[in-house]
Amino acid sequence: MIYQVVHSTRYDYLAEVAVSHHLAHLRPRSMPGQRTLDHALEIDPAPAVLKHWTDYHGNEATFFTLEENHASLVVVSRARVEVQPKPRSQAESSPPWEQVAALRFVPRLADDGEGMEFAFPSPLIGHHREFGRYARRSFPPGCPLLEGALDLMRRMAAEFEFDQAATSVATPVLEALRKRRGVCQDFAQVMIACLRSLGLPARYVSGYLETLPPPGQPKLQGADASHAWVSVFSPGQGWVDFDPTNNLLPGERHITIGWGRDFSDVSPIRGVLLGSGDHELEVSVDVVPEASTGSPA
Numbered sequence: 001m002i003y004q005v006v007h008s009t010r011y012d013y014l015a016e017v018a019v020s021h022h023l024a025h026l027r028p029r030s031m032p033g034q035r036t037l038d039h040a041l042e043i044d045p046a047p048a049v050l051k052h053w054t055d056y057h058g059n060e061a062t063f064f065t066l067e068e069n070h071a072s073l074v075v076v077s078r079a080r081v082e083v084q085p086k087p088r089s090q091a092e093s094s095p096p097w098e099q100v101a102a103l104r105f106v107p108r109l110a111d112d113g114e115g116m117e118f119a120f121p122s123p124l125i126g127h128h129r130e131f132g133r134y135a136r137r138s139f140p141p142g143c144p145l146l147e148g149a150l151d152l153m154r155r156m157a158a159e160f161e162f163d164q165a166a167t168s169v170a171t172p173v174l175e176a177l178r179k180r181r182g183v184c185q186d187f188a189q190v191m192i193a194c195l196r197s198l199g200l201p202a203r204y205v206s207g208y209l210e211t212l213p214p215p216g217q218p219k220l221q222g223a224d225a226s227h228a229w230v231s232v233f234s235p236g237q238g239w240v241d242f243d244p245t246n247n248l249l250p251g252e253r254h255i256t257i258g259w260g261r262d263f264s265d266v267s268p269i270r271g272v273l274l275g276s277g278d279h280e281l282e283v284s285v286d287v288v289p290e291a292s293t294g295s296p297a
Contacts, residue, residue: 001084001252002037002290005208007077007226009269010282016069017275025206025266026077027060029256037080044074059258059266075269080290083252086241091146094234097139101199103235115201115233122261125193125204128174135194145200149232149242156191157247169263184245185263188228191244192262201233205241206266207256210287224287226268231259255287 007026028036043050047064055061066073104119121127138151160180167175167182173193176186188204195202209227229243229250241250258266 002080002082003210003255004286004288004290005077005079005081005255006284006286007208007268008282008284009075011073012280012282013071013073013273013275014278014280015275016071017066017073017273018069019274020066020070020073020271022064022066022073022075022269022271023267024062024064024075024077024269025055025059025258026062026075026268027257028079028081028207029059029258031256033084033086034256035082037082039077039079042074042076042078045070055258055265057258057260057265059260069275081255083255086249086251088249089146089234089237089240091150092144094144094146094237096142097145097148097198097200098141100145100201100233100235104199104201115203115235115239118201118203118233118261119196119199121196123264124262125173125189125196127197128193129197130174130177131190131193131197134177135198139198145234146232146237146240149195149200149240152191152194153230153242153244154247156187156244160187160190160244162187162245184228187244188230189262191230191242195230195232203231203233203239203259204262204266205229205231205256205259206263206268207254207258208285208287209243209246209255210253210289224285226283226285227254228263229254 027039030036041062043064045066045068048067049065051063053061104116135152138155139148163181164183166179167186173189176182177190192202192204206228208224211224229241231239231241233239243250260266
């Protein structure tokens with residue numbers, strides 16, 4: 001499947017901003033099973049400084065600076081991305097979760113330590129006994145790691161409610177657990193916190209999900225959104241993705257931008273301003289299969 005992705009972000013400031021610095025993670029990642037064919041970033045006003053690089057986690061990042069007075073900022077990311085079906089991991093053949101948890105103390109035994117850095121707290125995801133208590137129901141003694149992760153995902157999908165008004169981008173993960181509601185960022189970070197509370201490596205994945213309209217209705221422009229899910233490291237099998245918001249294993253409809261310890265590592269756009277900090281934000285995302293646009297695949 002080849003998708004055309006348009007992610008538009010607009011900031012309208014209540015007073016003019018003199019100087020602003022921004023860090024963006026908007027270019028979809030090229031990796032096994034996914035290839036970015038084209039990508040363009042449109043920024044208005046035009047930045048005085050624009051730099052692209054690959055960050056610590058291997059994600060494509062962009063830094064830009066505006067050095068003129070401006071009352072608004074518009075950033076539009078346009079990409080063509082090819083996504084292939086993902087092979088299904090055999091959950092029952094993954095190692096017992098206790099063995100994986102123990103590897104954080106001897107990471108050289110776990111594929112040269114890959115993934116073990118994600119077993120520890122991060123800026124937005126700390127340890128708390130409530131996460132451990134919630135996770136333990138899915139991880140009885142000897143339970144294969146990925147079977148436990150599947151059960152945790154299914155429990156969250158059944159017990160949590162998707163509610164855009166319940167949380168904000170700054171809501172602590174523990175609060176989201178206690179409320180049992182939130183958005184995809186909350187679902188992902190709660191699941192990661194539960195896994196890490198048991199010493200299991202899990203990372204935050206940022207990307208897009210193609211949404212499907214109700215039967216017989218046209219797809220609405222801007223109806224798609226940035227999405228977030230979880231990736232769990234299983235020695236011998238590598239990273240396996242889980243989408244607790246939708247209770248499914250990500251496949252062709254999930255497009256990965258990047259991953260990190262938590263949301264703070266892969267926020268779509270973040271910045272520091274000299275001038276007005278108050279603003280109105282408008283975001284729209286379109287994820288459209290290329291065949292439906294009439295373009296050649």
